[in-house]
Amino acid sequence: MDDKILSIYLDDRLPTPLYIQLFVQLKSLIAEGVLKPNEKLPPIRKLAQRLGINTITVVHAYKKLESEGLAYSVVGSGTYVASPSRYEPQLQRQEEDEHLQMMEKGQVQVSKDAINFASTTPTPDLFPVDSFKILINKVLDRDKGQAFGYHQIQGYQPLRESICHYLEKFSIKVLTDDVHVISGAQQGIDIISKALIEYGDCVFVESPTYRGALEAFKSRGARIVEIPIQEDGIDLEKLEEMLSVYHPKFIYVMPYFQNPTGYSYSYSKKEQILQMARQHKTFIVEDDSLSELSFTKEQPLPLKAFDAYQVVIYIKSFSKIFMPGLRLGFMVVPQALRSRVISAKHTTDISTSGLIQRTFDLYLRENIWQEHIEYMRQKYKKRYETFLKAVKESFPVSVKYKAPGGGLHVWFELPPGYNDQEVYARCLKKGVLIAPGSLFYHQTHDTRHFRLSFAAVNSEKIRDGIRAMGEVLHQYVEQEATLAPSSQEYSPLL
Ligand SMILES: Cc1ncc(COP(=O)(O)O)c(C=O)c1O
Known part of the structure; x- marks a missing residue:
């Protein structure tokens, strides 16, 4: 047992309580x-001594394991890991748990009739199949077999030129050699992790954050430090405090319509985070999948547009605004990291599909792209407005949210003492799927939020789904107010 717990690492400078760190x-x-x-x-006592912490902290962690059915105690003997059979779950409960476990791995299993507010993936009716057919045929007629060979690791040169041109619209001026084509942003995050992180290195993330990034960082053995996000961007005070303690390899951020909160950075925070990264000699990984989807007059500029010091690694996904199955995106990488990133891409998949790169290049060159983006923005804007109107009409006022003004999702806060997993389970029974907020944290214990996305649901179903959720929430937070779910929260025995 002793060597099995060797990997446990607790840090009392982190905002997450020690008992939660130990529990996780x-x-x-x-x-x-x-x-x-x-x-x-x-x-x-032994574990407390070994980790240099108070025995009460261990008791708290063990109790939490017990309350989640992961451990059981035997009087006079100790605490044991639960076997699945010991806590034989109800069939229904088992199904909910499976759903949640799959969501933690970034997948949702949805029955045909379910209304899916958990997924941020566009519905296939929005995919530009007709224009894609025309352009792919153009590529085949023009390039023939060339389209099917191995392509340059960094990406098809003409596409990288088109991307540079496209980026000028966002005030980002880069060379073709700074651009790296990738098979989706997830691969970009993974490649950056492979190129930069060594086992035990520290990485900062916004808290909450995108689950796929957490998993990629963990797979490289990174120590993850969570910095809370606020309505106008990352908490700079906390960031400064943590930067004075740790030297992270990078800070992973989503400055626009952050996943899952939908929050965007103010100009002042953008300026300050760039200064801080420079001062503390670290990089910022900017993950941008939604900046085009602003539904207000303000058209946001990525952090990369202000990157005078070459500290930003910019990752761009086209999944939410084009077709996720194409597996296409790009990165802009500071010159100092270029060769490391090329090596990591090489060992990952050699290069992204040449046929897809050539076809996408024509989208940019023939100005079809701008038209397509405008079409997507209008479609999503309509869904966004329908969604917010339905929420306003149906949800209890005690369930709070901030309208993000763009993107594909909204972050909701339950009143104190109420629980995201309970809302998830009750909605599932009504055929509505939501993303519980606790999925988006590394160690922070937050069970009061959930994320709803309108990307994968048409307007009629948005109205039906939100109405059904409204009934669930009214019943839960109003009629059951006297049940005080907070009484289920752990209180120490000692
Ligand atoms: C913030 C964020 N980054 C990256 C990704 C992965 O995108 P891609 O499909 O381009 O790999 C997602 C997907 O949902 C995302 O939300």
Whole structure:
């Protein structure tokens, strides 16, 4: 047992309470099968001594494991890892858990009739299949077999030129050699992790953040430090405090319509985070999948547009505004990192599909792209307005949110004491799928939020789904106010 807990690392300078840090890491060890069913957990005093923490902290963590059905205690003996059979779940409960576990891995399993507010993926009716057919045929007629060979690791040169030209519209001036074509933003995040992170390195993320990024950083053995996000961007005070303690390899941010909160950075915060990155000699990884989808007059400029010091690695996804299955995106990478990034891309998939790169190049060159973006923006704007109107009419006022003005999702806050997983389970019974907020954290314990996206639902279904959710929420937060779900929260025994 002793070596099994060697990997546990707690840090009292982090905003997450120590007992939650310990709970999360024990939970991971159980999920990974390192700690086996019915195996005894280390005695409280011994573990506390070993980690240099108070015994109460260990008690809190063990109690939390018990309350989640992951451990059980035997009087006079100790605490043990639960075996699945010991807490035989109800069939319904099991189904909910499976859904949640799949969501943690970035997938949602949806029945045909379900109204899916959990997914931020556009519906296929929005995909520009007709123009794609015309352009792909043009490429085949023009390039023949050339389109099917291996392509340059960094990407098809004419496409990289078109991307440079496209970026000028956003005040980003770069050379073709700074542009790297990737097979989707997720691959970009993974390649950057591969190129920069060594086991035990520290990475800063906004909290909450995009789950796919957390998983990529964890897979490289990164120590993840969560910095809270506020309505106008990352908490700079906390960031400064943490930068004075750690030296992160990079700070991973989404300055526009952040996933999951929908928040965007103010100009002042953009300026300050760039200054801080420069001062502390670290990079910023800017993940931009939604900046085109502003529904107000203000058209946001990416952080990269202000990057005078070459500290920003810009990752652009086309999945939400084009077709996610094409697996296409690009990065703009500071020169100092170019060769490392090329090596990482090479060992990942050699190069992104040449046929797709050539076809997308024609979208940019023949000015079809701008038309397409405008079409998507109008479609999504309509869904956004329908969504907000329905929410205003149906949700209890005690469920709070901030209209993001763009993007594809809205972040909701439940009143104190109410729980995202409970809302998730109740909605699932009504055929409505939502994303519980707790999925978007690394160690922070927050169960009061959920994210709803209108990307994958048409207007009629948005109205039906939000109405059904409104009934669920009214019943939960109003009629059950006296049940005080907060009483389920852990209170220490000692
Ligand atoms: C913030 C963020 N980054 C990256 C991705 C992955 O995008 P892609 O499909 O381009 O790999 C997603 C997908 O939802 C996302 O929300």
